[in-house]
Amino acid sequence: MTKNLLIELGLEEMPAYIVTPAMEQLRDRLIAFLKDSRLSFERVEAFSTPRRLAVRVSELADKQDDLTEDFKGPAKKIALDADGNFTKAAEGFVRGKGLTTDAITFREVNGEEYVYVTKEEAGQPVEAVLAGVADVLKSMTFPVSMHWAGNSFEYVRPVHTLAVLLDDQALALDFLDISASRVSRGHRFLGQEIELTSADSYEDQLREVYVIANPNERENMIIEQIRAIEASHDVKVEIDEDLLSEVLNLVEYPTAFLGQFDERYLAVPEEVLVTSMKNHQRYFVVRDAEGKLLPYFVSVRNGNDQHLDNVVKGNQKVLVARLEDAEFFWREDQKLHISDLVAKLQNVNFHEKIGSLTEHMARTKAVAQVLVDMAGVSAEDAASIERAADIYKFDLLTGMVGEFDELQGVLGEKYARLAGESEAVSVAIREHYMPTSADGDLPDTVPGAILAIADKLDTLLSFFSVGLIPSGSNDPYALRRATAGIVRILDKFGWNLSLNDLVDCLFALNLESLSYANQTEVMAFFKARIEKMFDTAVPKDIVTAVLASNNFVVRDLIESGNALLEASKADSYKASVESLARVFNLAEKADATVSVDTNLFENAHEKALYDAVENLELSGSAEEQVSALFALSPAINAFFDNTMVMVDNEAVKGNRLALLANLTAKASQVAQFNQLNTK
Template sequence: MTKNLLIELGLEEMPAYIVSPAMEQLRDRLIAFLRENRLTFDRVEAFSTPRRLAVRVSHLADKQEDLTEDFKGPAKKIALNADGSFTKAAEGFVRGKGLTTDAITFREVNGEEYVYVTKEEVGQPVETVLAGLAEVLKSLTFPVTMRWAGNSFQYIRPVHTLAVLLDDIALDLEFLDISSSRVSRGHRFLGHEITLTSADSYEDQLREVYVIANPNERVNRIVDQIHALEVKHDVKVEIDEELLNEVLNLVEYPTAFLGQFDQRYLAVPEEVLVTSMKNHQRYFVVRDQDGKLLPYFVSVRNGNDQHLENVIKGNQKVLVARLEDAEFFWREDQKLQIADLVERLKSVTFHEKIGSLTEHMARTKAIAEVLVDMANVSAEDAASVARAADIYKFDLLTGMVGEFDELQGVLGEKYARLAGESDAVATAIREHYMPTSADGKLPDTVPGAVLAIADKLDTLLSFFSVGLIPSGSNDPYALRRATAGIVRILDKFGWNLSLKDLVDKLYALKLPSLSYANKADVMAFLKARIEKMFDTAVPKDIIAAVLAGDNFVVRDLIDSGNALLEASKTDNYKPSVESLARVFNLAKKAPAAVTVTPELFENDQEKLLHEAVEQLDLTDRADEQVEALFALSSVINDFFDNTMVMVENEAVKNNRLALLASLTAKAGQVAQFDQLATK
């Protein structure tokens, strides 16, 4: 016989971004709890609103499965004394299993007898097992927590109710200072407390008190209502997924409505209007059938459609107040001069340990000049980079960016165009912020890409130089995101420049405002970001071997990892890697100043290996490079079969080590082969 289980935790309003992850976490931890306790079930449904987290388990077994498990212990010769009594080893073994020596039997395994015991555990009733549910609730983790009342325990928000129903039976459970009951709460204003009658009636009972507990039903209702408004008013509403998910977790009973604002505000840049609506007010943007922005918005009320006209008026009033500010700043900013704003940046601090924004921009320009040279950027693009680097932070001092800081760069582009700057310069000002997230959009233009890399490189090197290095998950200055942007942009534009060479040149710069430091940490940080770019199918040993190599061109590293992954599926991978690994291990002993002298060769195998290394060309695709290296396996093996490297003759020994080092100097461009696992 099976039963349905409902667990609902009623809380104060949670932040929208926490609701869905917390719901999924509760579901996953409950599933793990049930499986760990041998309780079978059909499925687990998850529910959530801003004021509740809930799960319902369908067809939960009424008792645990019985457990029969065999345990192998010490060998018989260790388990028995000479007189046939059990040794302390045998007694300790059975005691650890909660049994006595009476349970011991002996079984033969591979010609030798061993102690075995069989432990049988009768399954407990489901009610007994579910007493541990409080630990499941306590195990939930949140990015922010709080204490309340006299509790020492921290949670996302104060807990008000806890309902645990097994079919129509309420189970007793204590969580924090709350005792479970049948009570759940309806909508804060439209509903009231209710008494849940069973696990199956949960959704229907809450719906009667204006709560849609199922987030899928709630989101579908929002989307359907928006589509109805589109049809009624002949418009198109931008249903942004991120905004939709946020709105979903702000309401318990959604009602969408259309509001409007004065046509004159459309003279303000569209980005400002969209930001005001989406980011600040959580409104959906409305356009005509051709995609042109209209003076309307769609919002979602947490409630029914009663007195909706008052709600619409209130939302319009709030939005218009923001648009009035935007219109004022837009008009006033156009009176400003870029040169004056750039001059004022001298008094704006980039970071108190690093200096002003003007100093940061000067270092960025110096880095950009190095990049332009290494990437063979055209003279025209180089000129655009130089001009953009002189002014690219000016918009931070405009009134509009002060009000809408998420539009820095975007408004800089617009103001630059209005001031007569070229399209390339204006676009670079916007693109230098890209990417704005881990997998965000990258620059499309060469000047924008160069400026973005240069700006991020100075940020990285500057913060590391003054010891502000991320540790653990702590990264207050978003240096991981900036560094990921550097390697992703280099990869997108196919600039085959070595990051090692680039960083070496940057540390050699004589900059007046800041001397770069902690170079080794910077290189390790860059490698860690490149590591994240590898396909998850590439094994860790291959990634480590590639990153430990001598090549630090982003695309080459990724391609080498993929090539080695494919090669690892072939029969000759293991012997080829082992041959090359032997070379790498011995080559480490080669004196730095010694070069290969063919006249010192004493056998044909030395000569053949030398010729093979001399002819080795690793300028083709990564898979062809790996193939060429693996083709040397027989030559390498013949060399080792016929040649003693570490001989007493110092000159001959060093010559042979130098020969091996000449091979690793080339092979190291692909990977450090002695770090590859072959077992």
């Protein structure tokens, strides 16, 4: 016989971004608990609102599955003494399983007998097992937690109610300072407390007190209401998925409505209006059929449609106050001059240990010049980069960016255009912030890409130079994201820039404001970021070997990893890698000052390998380079089969080691082959 289980935890309002992950975590932890407890079930449904987390388990078994488990113990010769009595080893083994030596049997395994015991455990009733639900609730983790009242424990928000129902039976359970009951709470303003009658009636009973517990149902309600607004007003509402997810977790009973604002505010840049509505007010943007912004917005009320006119007016009033500020700043900012704003940046700290924004921009300009030279940028793009580097942070001192800091760069582009800057310079000012997230969009223009890399490189090198190096998960200055951005942009544009060479050039710069330091740590940081760019199908040993190569061009590293992955599928891979690995291992003993002297060769196999290495050209695709290296395997094997490298004659030994070192110097362009695993 099966039953249905409901668990609901009632809390104070949780932040919207926590609700869905917390719901999924509760579901996943409960599923794991039930499986570990040997309780079978059909399915688990998850529910959530800002004030509750709940799960319902359908067709839950009324008792645990019985457990029968065999345990292998010591060998018979150890378990029995000379007189045939059980030894302390045997007694200790069965004692650890809660049994006696009477349970021992012997079974033959691979020609030898071993002690075996079988432990049987009858399944407990589901009611007894569900006492462990309290531990499931306690085990949950959250990005933020808090204490309340005089309690020593903490949780995401104060807990008010706990309901645990098995069909229509309320189970006794204590969690934190709450005892389980049938009580659940309705909508904060429209509903009241109710007593749940059964697990199956959960959604219907909450709906009566203006709570839609199923987030999918709430989402569908919001979308249907928005579609109705679109149809009745002949408009198109921009349903941003992230905004929809957030709004969904701000309401328990959604009612969408249309508001409006004065058309004169449309003179303010669209990005400002959209930011005000979406980011600040959680409103959906409204456009016409051609995509033009209209002076309307859609919001979602946490409640029904009673007195909705007052709600609309209140939301319009709040938005208009923001738009008034935006219009004022937009008007006032246009009176400013870029040169004046740039001059004032010397009074703004980039970081107290590093210096001002003016100094940061000067270093970025120097870094950008190195990149221009190494990447072979055109004269026209180079001029745009130089101009953009002189001014690119000016918008930080505008009133609009002070009010809407998420629009830095975006507004800089607009103000630069208004001031007569070129299109390339204006776009680079916006693009230098990209990517703004781990997988965010990358710059599309060469000036924007170079400026973005340069700005991030100085940020990274400056912070490392003063000892502000991320450790563990701690990264308050988002240096991992900046470094990942550098790597991704280099990969996108396909610039054949070796990060080793680039960083060497940057550390050699004579900068007035700061001397770069901790180069080794910087390179290790880069390697860690590039490692995350490899496809998950590429094995760890291949990634490690490729990252240890002497070619630190991002695209080449990725392609070499993929080429080795493909090569590893061939039967000849193991033998080819082992040949090269042997070369690498011995070459580590070579004297770098010794050059190969063909007059010291003592057999034809030395000369054959020498000729093969001299003629080796690692060009073309990564697949072609790997193929060329693996083609050396016969010559390498013949050399080792017929040549002793570590001979007593120091000149001959040094010559042979130098030959192997020449090969590793070339092969290291692809990977450090002695770090590949062939077992």
